[in-house]
Amino acid sequence: MADDLKPMEAPITVERSYLVGGKRVTFQVVFPASLGKEIGLENAYTAAQRLILRCEGKNVQVKELKLGE
Numbered sequence: 001m002a003d004d005l006k007p008m009e010a011p012i013t014v015e016r017s018y019l020v021g022g023k024r025v026t027f028q029v030v031f032p033a034s035l036g037k038e039i040g041l042e043n044a045y046t047a048a049q050r051l052i053l054r055c056e057g058k059n060v061q062v063k064e065l066k067l068g069e
Contacts, residue, residue, distance in 0.1 A: 009033050012048045021060035027053055 012031040017024055029051055036044045055062050 012036075012044060014048050014051050014053075016051075016053045016055075017065040018055045019061075019063045019065055020055065020057055024065065025055070027055065029053065 011033050012035075014029045014031075015026055017026045019025075029048075031044055031048050039047075055064070
């Protein structure tokens with residue numbers, strides 16, 4: 001079954017949403033599909049899922065939104 005799979009061609013996109021000063025802001029981080037070929041698809045996917053993204057505001061309140069908020 002694994003032999004039937006095509007190599008990944010689409011990029012891996014990770015999104016995180018924050019509430020910044022009362023407005024929803026969504027950040028996207030895109031890993032190119034070629035990264036899967038370079039380090040292995042499983043490793044690229046694991047790295048994307050463990051991505052740490054920080055959003056800080058000096059004069060506004062910032063709150064990370066959970067999926068579905």
